[in-house]
Amino acid sequence: MFENSSNINLTEDNETIVWKYLDLSKFLDMLLSKKLFMSRSDKFEDQYEGTFSEPTYEEIKKIAINNPEFLDYYKSHREKVVISSWHANEYESFAMWQIFTKNNEGIAIQSTTGRLKEALQPETKFKQYIGEVNYIDYKKEHIPFEDMFFPFLFKRKSFQYEHEIRIISDVSEQNLKLRDGLKIDVDIEKLIKKIYIHPKSENWYKNLVIEMVHRLGYTIEIEKSDLESDILI
Template sequence: MYQNNPNIKLTENTDTVIWKYLDLSKFLDLLLSQKLFMSRSDKFEDQYEGTFSEPTYEEIKKLAIDNPEFINYYKTHREKIAISSWHINEYESFAMWQIFTQNSEGLAIQSTIGRLQKSLYPETSFKQFIGEVNYIDYKKEYIPFDDSFFPFLFKRKSFQYEREVRVITDVSKNNIKLNDGLKINVDINELIEKIYIHPKSENWYKNLVIQLVKELGFNFSIEKSDLESDILI
């Protein structure tokens, strides 16, 4: 179970539906390893990931005049943070299918905030939290820096469509070296409520996923996305 941090925003409604869109290879890796991959924070496409807004940076620069290591700490700290991103939405997202899957051969994991919380095993070797991302204007708005997790819970407003909730892991107090990321233990049956197959996929692909899941000993509900269902007129 994850740790609670009163400084981090997270809805109290544990039934809030969340999604992860991914390709088949990553999905099979999740099932086979029974570990959730978390990407190192500075490996995301968004170069602003884990950085500060302009008002905050100006304040940090002033504090760093007498302590130049202050800024270096934040730069290197990004290498010690791993993130697993989930999308909050009551329904499937056409945009998420487009962005995170390719060649009509992706799938989506449907879960809830509560399931995600319960699926994480207790970690004694590093800190781990779940929080919702805040979307702000990086030129005008302030990001607090009195908690080392805060930079990773803010993104620019242009990413607002992601409606992201994150599992964030901090290994800075350990000797763990993150290359591309980190895998953490999860209870797969608790984590996954339902699987949706890509809306443009063929029937053979859906049958393949069903067969693979069955052979690996899982019995999730699997259905094809209805975003491409037949029109009624």
């Protein structure tokens, strides 16, 4: 649970627009459970997730010569850190639709960094850190390690297209054994500013999403995708 807003570290602009692209089943699970799924950091496709760049690793190895448990802790710690990834962009991203949805079906949630902060406030058991990912050269650049969250706010430059802002939780103190991740309580109405439906989806699919959201009692605005706009000649 948050003691105050200082427990959350945000980018300076709380109006930064962020997106999450997901399939209908995950979206429905979020609406029904009123929880946000956070994936275990070592379960991401990027195997470097939560690890260190080469210069930092060499520095840590020197420290660990007389304290081998120091290095072992960093390796095992990835299993205790969970992440929810969001794409920072003023507009919809055609690339994100392609990467995170299939068969011309899916949902894009539009939010802001300020809304993420507000949505996480109620009765959260785990401290949250919200930060912007830095993209660096892992062969040359250094990753600071004085804060346990820092390794999870750096990725390789090849992932720069993600423009990622992420929510990070460390559940080490809770002694939890996580399989794939965990779900945390969120205020859905505060979390979601707008819902966008896949631009290439059929009308029946669009109607299904609209009816589902309304039947569950949500008043969230549902927008037509900007990528679906009619061509003007």
